[in-house]
Amino acid sequence: MKVVALVSGGKDSTFNMMQCIAAGHQIVALANLVPHNKTEIDSYMYQSVGHEAIDLIAQAIDLPIFKKITYGVSKKQGKTYEYCKNDEVEDLYNLLQEIQAQIEFDAVSVGAILSDYQRVRVENVCLRLNLTPLAYLWQRKQEELLDEMIKCEVDAVVIKVACLGLDPKKHLGRSLSLLQPHLLSMHEKYGLNVCGEGGEYETLTLDCPLFKSRLVIEEHELVMHQNDPIAPVGFLKFNSLKLEFKLPPLDLQSRLEGLPLKDSLGYISDDDENDFEINNIDEAGDCDNIETLDNEEVDVKAHIQQKPSSYASKEGWLWVGGIQGHSSDPAGALEEAISKLTYLLSLKNHTIKDVCSIALYVSDMSQFALLNEVYIKTFSHVNPPTRACVQVPLNCPVILEALSWKLDNEEDKQTMHVQSVSHWAPCNIGPYSQANKIGDFIHLAGQIALVPGNMQMVPGGIKPQCKLVVRHIDRVLKAIDVNIRDVVQGICFVTHSSYIEPARKHWEAKTNNALVEYVVVTGLPRGALIEWHVWAHKHNNQFEYEERGKCIDDYSILLYRRVNYENNVAATVCRIESQANGCDSQIFFEALNYSVQKLKQGHENDSKCIFNLKIYFSILKFNNVDSLVEVVENYAEENLVYTFVPVVKLKSSNTLLSICGIRNQ
Template identity: 70%
Template sequence: MRVVALVSGGKDSTFNMMQCIAAGHDIVALANLVPYNKSEIDSYMYQSVGHEAIDLIAQAIDLPIYKKFTYGLSEEKGRTYDPCENDEVEDLYNLLLEIKNEIDFEGVSVGAILSDYQRVRVENVCLRLNVTPLAYLWQRNQEDLLDDIIKCEVDAIVIKVAALGLEPKKHLGRSLSLLQPHLLAMHEKYGLNVCGEGGEYETLTLDCPLFKSRIVVDEFEIIMHQDDPIAPVGYLKFNKLSLEFKLPALDLESRLEGLPLKNSFEYISNDNEDSLELNNEEQDFEENDLSADSEVPEINVKSILMQQPNFGISKEGWLWIGGIQGESSNPGDALEEAISKIKCVLERHDHTLKDVCSIIMYISDMSQYVELNEKYIKAFNHVNPPTRACVQVPIGYPVQIEALSWKNVSDISGDADIDRHTMHVQSISHWAPCNIGPYSQAVKIGEFIHLAGQIALVPGNMQLVTEGIKAQCKLVVRHVGRLLNAIDNNVNLRDVVQGICYVTHHSYIEPARKYWEAKTKNAIVEYVVVTGLPRSAAIEWQVWAHRHNNQFEYEERGKCIDNYSISLYRRVNYDNNVAAIVCRVESADKSQTFEDNIFSEALTYSIEKLKQGHENDSTPVYNLKIFYSVLKVTEPNSLLSMMESFVDSTTLVYNFIPVVNLKNQNTFLSICGIRNQ
């Protein structure tokens, strides 16, 4: 795409331009916010020191530069941003709008690494202008990133220091390549961000492969902004700069040739973390498995199970909503019908759509996804929408939805309110798939983290990885781990409590299971074969995690009834205010037909284990997903009737979901349950 690059003159904005070119984009112009009538301003958004070099950078790259004055005022400092008059963010909006009126562009290059404050505001501006933010440095390991910047021949000098371990008279004007060992040492000693993401230092790029000429510093002076004896703050003011043409004159392709500059796929295939490169044994499996890669079992039967909305609200503000169906023959109308039912339940409990934190959509035909999504966007077109998973299952109507909402309840004990934090990253990066749409990657409420469904998209180009099921398994699990760690740096993949793994072929379950179990600890998981996934993916993971997963116990139980076996896996925390189960009904006899009384046994067993320790407590809510194979359970309506008999004595929220198969092809159904206080 055609890209306008936001440039400060520093290493990050420069290297992100190089990343954009490596990803196949075309830089068409530069944009810069200039401090009004000052050498340097204290801005939350923009690097201003070194602005004297911006025009020379544009000349060195041979691109037009668009500039606008900013006072660096920040009127809106919250986690989210609403357009606010006189805020410095609006200076950026007006600058890009002026550029858009003159030239066509579809993307904006942004050098953000860790700052959610900056990312959220740039994304807000890009969304209003209908362009895509490209932040390829986002969430990069800073030591690796600094090393890449230096190896890719970005010659940058330090022009401002403001941190313990950095001294103006000693370190200003020195190149990053020379300072790299010192920065690493200060990171170990004081926790300094080696790329300066905490404001420890700022840089000016004097030369890089994008430049036809290098910048020469002829005259400068050191300005002491704060002469603190422990962490003095100082910067360089440039009084005279010039350009020196580089010989021999080479075109851009030649200047970039030979650099270790990775493209989007190389960031997943050559990364030390969970590399997608396969060993010989795995490669043989992949080649033999390609015939199954696009196979979807023929399903001639679609389950027509007419459920009614059911719901339950816990004392801590969790509102579970199940049984929501859109039955109109028109997909868009069906989704509007389903959302209308959700709204009715929400309003009944003084919740709104903005309180919804997680949505699961089961649809009958993935080819209708675009039409359904258009309606969905209209309903959830607000800041920080819920997470969402979407899978295709053999239902006899267009859409079925289950939802989880949360609203803070007043606490008479005086404890601090539970906080809700949403991660809605819309910038394309090499970190994890962005969300350009009406859903968020993760929602953290108190100790709970709910993730959106994840498929194997290459983050840098948002294309599905094509190497086969093993590669898709590895990439999806990497996405899950990175999302968890990004929303809470004390949480990782091993903190997942419960998950659902959706696959489009039964042969995909075993590689998915092996890889997941090698990376996690005691998570209870159901593996479900569905008829389709977004982007024709082979696998989709949806999980929830808890900040204190190490305080959860793991338990396996089971019993046999006639020719059936009921296996149950349970996680419960030490305080016993959270419990989760996966319960499977199987038979070794392939000719065995399903008997309704076995469902009653499994349901009773599941609820008993969820209730354990709270048998006389009426406050908890029990949420159940009942996956059943349409190949083995052909009359599910009787199961629905049996379920209703349990609702009278328990706050039970339930969803029946027809699928092709479960973890074992001899499995009739599986119950995935959660108890919340």
């Protein structure tokens, strides 16, 4: 892509340009917001100190620069941003719009590392201008990132300090390579952000491999902004700067040679994840030839007639299940399903904006682009719900289920909606968020093994996909302030039954006691071989685990349960196993009742409990499930939400059907 780089003169915007080039993009111009008073301003968005050097940096890189004056006024300071006249964000919008009128470009480089405030606003501007934000430093570990910058020959000096542990009179003007040990020490002692991402310090890049010439500071003065005895604030004002041509003259490719600058594939292996290999081979004899297997094909599709169901809890949760779109036209079918969802939400005083998680089961993944066009018409608002989408052997175009939440205290809701391309985890490639945290619950979008930096499937087959997709889950959860060991329950969708074993082995090596169902489906987005859809709980370490089972004739009913100490959350997986094909209504009733009673345990007299069930059945084992649907519809428990989902196979060849259940208050 052709890229316009937002530059402040500091190390982060400079190094992100290097990352863009390493990822195969072309920087075509620079953009800068100039402080209106030609001195340092207190902006939430833009670094203004060192602005005197911006024109020289453009000359050093030999690229055109576009500038616009900003007054640094932040009128909307919330977690989200929508258009606000005269806000400093609109200065950026206007600048990029003016550049679009003069040159052609597709993307914007931004050096955000941790600042959701900055990232969200740049993404808002890019979305409105149909541009792709590239934030390759996003969520990088700061110690590693600083070391990488220095090793990649980014020569930057500190030009502003504003924190405990940094002294303007001692540290201003010193290079990051010399200050690195001190910054690491202050991080251990005071919690200082090593890259200064908390505003602790700002920098000016004097030289890097992108520069044909080096900046030289001829005259400067120290300005004390706040002479605090504990955390003084000061910055450098530059009175005279010049460029010094670097010899011998080299082209860009030659200047980049020999640097430890990695491409997108290089960033899917980190020091603490050194077991990741593109062509990893398991022990001999384990899943022979699984790399070359095609998707399991089936020539039968399930006919299901289930009624939509929905119930609301006293804690603001609303589960909606079993919504079908019957139109022969896929787009019309999804419109029908969304219309039903909107109606059911309205009955409980919820709206589309309250929905936090969606699961879509489609009959034909080749129609996904068309379905997405319909979907985005409804879910185009800020911070849309998470979403998982899989293809199943279904005779209607779509089945939809949803989880909604609404209470007066919206501060309990936190959304991770990253639209920037980075090396962290995949940006959202559609109208969905990566995660929603509501209270102690975290619901993730379905995760597939896209390489974050280039948004392509990782090469090498199922084993690299297993490892990368689990890493995505962990990174998204960590950004929400939990980790992968906090996963309570998950569904692992795969496109071939032989992929289950490597998926299970890697998952169990990384997690602890999560309830998992493994499901073979007929297709996944982007041709993925595996997709994980999970939810987590901040206090997963306070959940108990139990296994139960019983036999009825030739059938085994196996049940796995997780419940927290307070018993206001419970999750189950219940499997019916047999060598027979299918089961009768009585066997299914026993499994259904077993699941609900174990979910309800300890709340037998509580009429406000809600039970949400996903009922996966193998179409190779069941010719018809009408009788099973009737069992659920006639079940005595009123607060039951359910969705029947046809799949090819389940965890083992003897697994006929699986009921995945959740109860919360």
